[in-house]
Amino acid sequence: MNPRLSFSALALLAACAQAPQRPTAPPRAVDLSAVAPQPRPNGLATDWHQGAFMEIFVRAYQDSDGDGVGDLRGLISRLDYLKELGVTGLWLMPVTASADHDHGYATTDFRAIERDYGTLEDFDELLRQAHARGIGVIIDYVVNHSSHEHPLFQAARADPQSPQRDWFVWSEEAPQGWDIWGKNPWYWAAAKPWAWQGELKDLPKPPPDAKGHYFGTFGPHMPDFNLKRAEVFNWHLSNLRFWLNRGLDGFRLDAVPHLVENNAKDWNDQPESRRLTKRLFDAISAYPGRYTVCEATAEPQAYSRPEVCGSAFAFGLERAILQAVQGKTEAVGEIGRFFQTRPHRMATMLANHDIFAGARIWDQLQGDEARYKLAAASYLLQPGIPFIYYGEEIGLAGVTQLPGDGPIRGPMSWDGSANAGFTRATAPFRPTAPNAATQNAAAQRADPNSLFHHYRGLLALRQQQRALRSGSYEGVQVEGSVLSYLRRSGGETLLVALNYSAQPQSLNRPERDARAVRVWPEAAPSLPAGVLPAWGAQVWLLDSGE
CATH class of the missing domain: 3.20.20.80 (Glycosidases)
Incomplete structure (x- = not known):
């Protein structure tokens, strides 16, 4: 069996209910072939x-x-x-x-x-x-x-007997009671709802005897697959x-x-x-x-x-x-x-x-x-x-x-x-x-x-501090507008402090003592040690594990 099956890009159905037409347009190929896995490393760093x-x-x-x-x-x-x-x-x-x-x-x-x-x-x-x-x-x-233009959906829409019909979600009658983000996600295919230019909530309702509705979570132009x-x-x-x-x-x-x-x-x-x-x-x-x-x-x-x-x-x-x-x-x-x-x-x-x-x-x-x-x-x-x-x-x-x-x-x-x-x-x-x-x-x-x-x-x-990429998150402390916490990885411990205020704020963390080394920002702050600048963040290395 040829894995590349062809389906027709069909003329759109009329806006009124009628018998489905058979494909007449030139076929478009869809690659349905099974692809076997070929796992191999990508050559990048593991992290x-x-x-x-x-x-x-x-x-x-x-x-x-x-x-x-x-x-x-x-x-x-x-x-x-x-x-x-x-x-x-x-x-x-x-x-x-x-x-x-x-x-x-x-x-x-x-x-x-x-x-x-x-x-x-x-x-x-x-x-x-x-x-x-x-x-x-x-x-x-x-x-x-x-897309509603995908050849698989075109084939499914054109012929209810198509083997592709069940690749999408269909209901002959119009299901009621649905509301996804303010709209009914069921669309009457014969009405070409993807061509509607107004708000979806204003899309005209199909007649009571309308048949052939498909499901589209994100709108009529994007029909859902039957997964x-x-x-x-x-x-x-x-x-x-x-x-x-x-x-x-x-x-x-x-x-x-x-x-x-x-x-x-x-x-x-x-x-x-x-x-x-x-x-x-x-x-x-x-x-x-x-x-x-x-x-x-x-x-x-x-x-x-x-x-x-x-x-x-x-x-x-x-x-x-x-x-x-x-x-x-x-x-x-x-x-x-x-x-x-x-x-x-x-x-x-x-x-x-x-x-x-x-x-x-x-x-x-x-x-x-x-x-x-x-x-x-x-x-x-x-x-x-x-x-x-x-x-x-x-x-x-x-x-x-x-x-x-x-x-x-x-x-x-x-x-x-x-x-x-x-x-x-x-x-x-x-x-x-x-x-x-x-x-x-x-x-x-x-x-x-x-x-x-x-x-x-x-x-x-x-990149320099593994604790920031993959370390633990502990010692979380919130004092008013100041957030501080520790990030640890192996023997490395970092203290992170952020000031969500328009005024400088003192940091009350005993870990930030004379042995702590500020690693961010690189420029020396103009404020005394232990005072965070307005809208500022600082990071100290408490233990390098060496």
């Missing part, structure tokens, strides 16, 4: 993923060919910058072929590179060049759904191996609590979703030195356990940090308590590509660099695997006039030239940041007191 990651939206990072869109070759040209900053891992938002030609989560081919970004050969070269610099690469993988079917799930495992066999270093698994929905009440974080996530995690972990992180807004602590995904984003911590640096004293204790009860392999962040996680940090803090630097220190010194959102390290502002997630997905600012050095095209795919003239990589690298050098110094400290 490469415990350094720090940079989350990169390739479309917005660097354009190499002048079309106004970032691409893989552009990213390759910026690897030395990332190495200089000190990151040891890259998380790329979806780079697979997509229908949206933007964020990339509406996948049309799980084994191909988005054409705007380049080719598989470009991707292979990115892996080679990143590995040569000691940097690992993980990519977003969307298990839950495809209860072994053939479908095993195909996803083969897709993961396709990339791992090329040398990829791991995955960020998207929206895993939504893999299985059982009914209108039991649709979020079902036991089946956790079991499937564990199988994905195990398949990736069969390759030496690989790393998996899950997006699980529901119960991220549970998904961080090795029984599920091994690591998941620490949603909630970023909110507490931003509240604390804006003067909300009660949030200081929340920061201190967070990792007392949560796995240390959780992935931490200040912001990411989703607006629900917050606007650009520059905008949230109105450009206040002292508070900005304290926010960075807050998560880079705590346990967890930090993920820096591209541009965060230079104070990239959002393009606030754009709708939806657009404001936080603008082009990276590289210098003060036209289009901020992002592209030589007349105009980039999206406007550049309003503060690009001052908050750009070239200007930041030239200023030793900049955000860039603050991030670079903290990442270097993490």
Whole structure:
């Protein structure tokens, strides 16, 4: 049997109910072949993923060919910058072929590179060049759904008798009582709901006799796979191996609590979703030195356990940090308590590509660099695997006039030239940041007191002090606006103290005696010993183990 099966890209069904039409358009090939695992070391340091990651939206990072869109070759040209900053891992938002030609989560081919970004050969070269610099690469993988334009869904939609019909979730009648984020996730296929231009809540209801409804957690343009079917799930495992066999270093698994929905009440974080996530995690972990992180807004602590995904984003911590640096004293204790009860392999962040996680940090803090630097220190010194959102390290502002997630997905600012050095095209795919003239990589690298050098110094400290990368978290103490704690690894003990106040504050820790050696910041403070500067952080080495 030929493993590459062909399915038709069919003419869309009429907007009224009618008998399904047979394929007439030329077929499009979908690679359904089983991919055998070929585990081999990636050549990186065993703890490469415990350094720090940079989350990169390739479309917005660097354009190499002048079309106004970032691409893989552009990213390759910026690897030395990332190495200089000190990151040891890259998380790329979806780079697979997509229908949206933007964020990339509406996948049309799980084994191909988005054409705007380049080719598989470009991707292979990115892996080679990143590995040569000691940097690992993980990519977003969307298990839950495809684009409505995916050939498999086109075949399933066109013919109820198609063998691909059961690859997606269907109901002849329109299920009632569902409400996922204010919408019914069941869509009448014949009405072409993906073409609706208004709010989904205003989507016209189908007639009572309408037949053929499909399920889409994230909207009509992204139909959910039927992951209860072994053939479908095993195909996803083969897709993961396709990339791992090329040398990829791991995955960020998207929206895993939504893999299985059982009914209108039991649709979020079902036991089946956790079991499937564990199988994905195990398949990736069969390759030496690989790393998996899950997006699980529901119960991220549970998904961080090795029984599920091994690591998941620490949603909630970023909110507490931003509240604390804006003067909300009660949030200081929340920061201190967070990792007392949560796995240390959780992935931490200040912001990411989703607006629900917050606007650009520059905008949230109105450009206040002292508070900005304290926010960075807050998560880079705590346990967890930090993920820096591209541009965060230079104070990239959002393009606030754009709708939806657009404001936080603008082009990276590289210098003060036209289009901020992002592209030589007349105009980039999206406007550049309003503060690009001052908050750009070239200007930041030239200023030793900049955000860039603050991030670079903290990442270097993490690399120098194993206790910060993988040590214990103990002795947590909160006194008003001051948070302090110990990080230990082997014989090495560090004392970390942070002042979330506009006034200098005394640190009451007997461990910080005359033998303590300050290792951060490098510049000597102007205040007496034991006094923390306003919006400041300090780290002391108490015992080097020598």
